[in-house]
Amino acid sequence: MSSSDKASAPALAALVATVGGIGRIGRAPGTLGSLAALPLAWGASLYGIAGLLAIAIAAFALGWWASETYIHGGRIQDPPEVVIDEVAGQALTLAFAPLPLGLWGAAAGFALFRLFDIWKPWPVSLSERRLPGGLGIMADDIVAALYAGLVLIAARIILGA
16 A cells, blocks of 8 residues: 555545535534435435445445544544444435335434434444444444334334325
């Protein structure tokens, strides 16, 4: 690896981890990261559940690398500006919403994902504490997304949607 490659990997990781710097904008970076995921998720939803799962898996894999690289060198374990995990979690949550993705499904998925990501009920909190580095950063949002997805499924059953 050349010296320019070594220098560019952390810069690329920071760009990915912060979703193009969105995680560094003002307050509530997790909410901003989730909002940024919505247009991408809507586009992916045109390909059904497979499209949303593809985005979630790609964001998870890329996010694991980017967040691991980003925190290497002494940064705190889960810096608030790292929001690629919100992109993965939001896409996974919306895979449980009625498709094609409409306003109400997107709003419900967004609100539920943010609720579980902020609240961090067990095992969301456990995955954040026990899994190391980039994996831990990414995993807690995936578990929060599964909780949100279960609520969306329950709501669809109850409402007959």
